[in-house]
Amino acid sequence: MFKFFSFTNSYLLIQKLIKFINSIFFLILLIGLTFALVLSPPDYLQGDAVRIMYVHVPSAWIGLACFSVITILSILNFIFKIKNFYFVNKSIAPIGLLFTCLAIITGSLWGQPTWGTWWAWDARLTSMLALMLFYIFYILTFKLLRKEELIIKVSSIIAIIGSINLPIIKYSVEWWTTLHQPASIKITGSNRIHSEMMLPLMVMLLVFLLYAALIFLMKYKTEIIRIKKKNIKRD
């Protein structure tokens, strides 16, 4: 089953996927921006400031999703010793950090006009900051450590410890009284967001997902070339 993850199988597929994403990306970005900045209505309470949601929410979701994937692959790598998962994680981590930082920055820019403050030490904001720190520590293991086995061990431990923070981020708005509003979109149950805002949000999420996939594929391809170059030197 795990043969699928071999470099030989994945390299050509990566090439094709990069080409495909490049060909459709700008069209979807244009549609997303038109919906988010022009067609979507202002909120009855927040006015046009609500448009920040279209960059803030997808960023936060992708930041969380990347760390979830890193944790799952770290555990699988521990059990099945699939080295490719280590390279996948190494390629995903900078994307997760980027989107977590964007979520914090755009959240701060949204907070100022709606709450009257750039930052508050409330549970949701603080747990997102903790996620950013976990990403930084995780990436630093690749930069600072030299032995691959040690990197896998240390980075996996950071990922597993960091995963405790994920449910805290998700449920912080329910467990504590926070400045941050409760979740408006739920996988199970009714959404508290109008369809005229839901559609632009989903299109922008698609734009961000495509971008994240593109960066991941380019980074993973770089990793494959780096390893093959190393192998030439060894031979």
Added chain:
Amino acid sequence: MTSNFITMNGYGLFVWLSFGITFVTCLAVYFKTKKTLKKYEREFLAELQTLTLEEKNKVLEDSKVAQQILATSFKAN
């Protein structure tokens, strides 16, 4: 209407800064990633050039990925 679009009814600074920072950061990361990828492709090809013809053939025979890297790098250039 154009004025409203720019000022966003008073929230323009926050809305445009959010979109601007996101756009510029993503663009910078994209170009940085692309540059690194191209650098490794070039280094891989240079490493291959240092080998003798026999060694080069052996590397290409043993590794399908090496063949693919070589083929796609030439296409891109």
